[in-house]
Amino acid sequence: MAEGNANAEALVPKFKFERLLNQDQAGRRSALAGTIDNQPALLILERAPFPTSADYLGSVPANLRTIQNLGANDIYHWYMANSGNHDGFADLKINIIWPCTEKHIKKYSKQGVRFVTETPSIYRDHVRPYMQAQREAGRLNWAYNIIEGVKEADDVLYRTPYGADPDEGFLLLPDLNWDRRTLDALHLLGLVERRDIWSLRDLRKRHIPWLRHMKAKFVDAATRVYPAVEPDQLKLYVHYQPTYYHFHIHIVHVALEAGVTQATGKAVGLDSILAQLETMEGGDEAGMDAVTLCYMLGEASDLWLDVFEPLKRSTASGSQ
Template sequence: MADVKGDAEALVPKFKFERILNQDQAGRRTSLHGTIEEQPALLILERASFPSSADYLGAVAGSLRTLKNLGANDIYHWYLANSGSIKPAATSENDSTDDSDVSFADLKINLIWPCTEKHVKKYSKQGVRYVTETPAIYRDHVRPYMQAQREAGRLNWAFNIIEGRKEAEDVIYRTPFGQAEPADEGFLLLPDLNWDRKTLDTLHLLGLVERRDLWSLRDLRKKHIPWLRHIKTKFIEATTALYPTVEPDQLKLYFHYQPTYHHLHIHIVHVALEAGATQAVGKAVGLDSVIDQLEVMQGDDDAGMDAVTLCYTLGEASDLWVDVFEPLKLKVAAEAIAEDQK
């Protein structure tokens, strides 16, 4: 009886690589063209999920072959690492493999230290809810929540970047700090900490504004339209100048709502970056969509995004769900029951 399984397993080692056809899922899946026994073959490689073994996961941090820091700011640190599963060969007897180990990085690592309970909740597995934030809910509940987050000092890392104390070497473009005309319209552009800084199809940049009176897209008004268009132009020009193979129509710009931190910022990503949770409906709001909505909005120049209803997703462990939306949901349910009992 033929050993079907054994015969199938024997095929892969015979694969002779010719060229890369495609890389997708942020580089986690690669399609290769080659031959097996002189016949054309496609080999599709995809990284498996991390095993759930506590023994394995507990040993990962101490077993890395190489670790290169990409940046550090306040409690946030990010790295490229080589897990050591495959060691790239040196190109000659005199070459060190250290550099190739780094370029061969198969892990992107983010470290938050010391972390808070808020970080723990954010990164824990949890249920997700789709909520509706009316102008009244924003005014009476969400805006006070935002203010409390800002007053808790959770924006130090962003102010470090804006004022040039951290990550100055990473800034791709900026208006001279405090010298923009008018003075409150300065901004800067730098790599997002989740990008590996080399794979252009997964390019992800972050645009920060200098001014501190704009906490989120909720603070944008009709009077900001020219400024928003100017920012869009400058960010696209700076990105395509630094990465000449990227064209303007290969970029998309968006806000997060609710944002992770409450200081106005814009995400600039390559259109080939596959949309995960951070680009999904209920999280990402296109810059062009916000400009268009402001343009058609009735009212004077102070009419703004605080007057519209926004729908978005929240984790069940988030403070906004626990402290705001879940109590509002329970209140509405209780009122409905009371009304039915009349």
């Protein structure tokens, strides 16, 4: 058995690289073509998980060989860095949230997940007041500062002149999780200037022309900034629940693998929203607030703790 293992391990250093076939998972997995002993061979490289050792994790930030700032939005900062294991290229993508809040800690902590059903009445009586409380607590000041050009102007990839057309003004930002280099992993955020739309729940039939126009403008802006990307290589969606209650659209490359951010129960395609509004009965004021939506929530999220868990308890006690 030991000899067999040794023979198997000897194959790896004998691999002679010829060409890169593919990269996925935003470049974390690569398929290479080559030969071993003059016979065709495939080598699949994938980055291993980080060790969980406290000593290792605690030493990483101080031992980085190089750090390149990619940008910042208010408390959010992101970088490419060299861990010291390689020369000449960055092998780590680093995000920093500073100063972070307890809400951030909860969001990024390991937690159970629940699948909830938000009816129109639950939205009206419970979720909408929750959204309003979040907005009134000043949670959107960072977004307003960026939209108005007060802060983080250097990180804006494209913007319309602020105030020139408040209904159709917008700007493009790189998503926090995109490295700004890998076009197949392109992920942009389109923030609209208008403030009357908090989430997809506020969209109504009268917004259909506006949504179609904004879709065209977002695609045009993204392809202007990145000419190598064609319009049919982009898909647009919104989150429900969104991270913050100011309407924004995610613009991503179709090759970007669907992780949690694009999962069912989180991402809702912009074209699907348009189709639903177009076929909805009623006049111009008929809208997405009348639709039942299902999505996932972490058990540590405020929305679960403050709204859906109490509703679950009250339903259970009422049925006894």
